[in-house]
Amino acid sequence: MIFHSLGGHELLRLIVAIVASYLLALPLGWERKRHAQAYIGLRVFPLVAVGACVYVFLGQQLFTGEDSNAQAEVLQGLMTGIGFVGAGAILKQSHHVRGVATAAAIWTTAAIGAAVAYGMFPLAIILSLTNLFVLSVTWRLARRAQEALESQHERAENE
Amino acid sequence: MWLASFTWPQILEAVVSIVAAYLLALPLALEREANAPTRIGLRTMPLVSVGACAYVLLSRLLHEQDVFSTDGLARTLRAVMTGIGFIGGGAIFKHTHDVRGLATGAAVWTAGAIGAAVAHGYYEIAIVLGIANVIVLEIPRRLTRVRRSRERDRDAMGAPLERAHST
DSSP: OOOOOOOHHHHHHHHHHHHHHHHHHHHHHHHHHHHOSSSOSTTHHHHHHHHHHHHHHHHHHHSOGGGGGHHHHHHHHHHHHHHHHHHTTOEEOSSOEEOHHHHHHHHHHHHHHHHHHTTOHHHHHHHHHHHHIIIIIIHHHHHHHHHHHHHHHHHHHHO | OTTOOOOHHHHHHHHHHHHHHHHHHHHHHHHHHHHOTTOOOTTHHHHHHHHHHHHHHHHHHHHHTTSSOHHHHHHHHHHHHHHHHHHHHHTOEEOSSOEEOHHHHHHHHHHHHHHHHHHTTOHHHHHHHHHHHHHHHHHHHHHHHHHHHHHHHHHHHOOHHHHHHHO
8 A cells, every 4th residue: 555645836836737737628618518519518628638647647647757748658658549549539420520630639738638637728729719719710711712702603693 | 756756957858858759740640630531630640649659658667677677668659659559549540442541541550750850859750750741741742732723724625536435
């Protein structure tokens, strides 16, 4: 039977990291919930970020000093594992595929959690903002451009 | 470990890398969005590139802080390749006699390499890769279009022998 105590400082760091990764993933979940047809959002994204954060944190506790490179294996496992979770979000119908963007977003969200666990808040914040930008702004612009193109075609056909 | 890297150069590097990873995946994204049978691209490609860039950048910063050795860098890269493989695989769909979206799946996988190259500061690799991807995807499409239009021309002109055989 073994029992490890984190100590006040590390415990506080864990709590801050969990709250931060939750908060940084929440806007993404909210965006997906509103715009994706999938039933994926407010729970999955924060869970993935928090889970990633805790895995990395555990790795930090276990592998210190000389062994610290083993933390890379934790990160490796995280990235592969979340790949599976994301792939599960992809829906295939007979003639189209849906949810690939959501899968990519899930994979990227785990990076937010990992960055937070290492205290790299700037990277995590930038990542969260970029994700939000790609998912909402770019998408809307593209859709608007396509609608403009289609209405142009229609007008050309009518004439 | 608290706020491990809050120096301004590192913040700047994070911003520049992420933005570059986004921009360099954009040509590929636009090409796929316009031409892929599955309409996957405009969001997926930049997300994958940005995500890969973030993971690799994270590992690089940790390598600089002596947390990871070079082995750690390789492991992260390996995980980028495996993890994105699944997402790319999700873009492929199969019917009993037909597979579609393979090129898009492969393109998703390559988008990860763009981000990874950017994170290690190899912008040239990322730029060449971004352009090469579009060329590779574009050329066969043009060729098939030429072939199809030739076939159509031949059909229109009658191609008497073939027609005689077919009827």
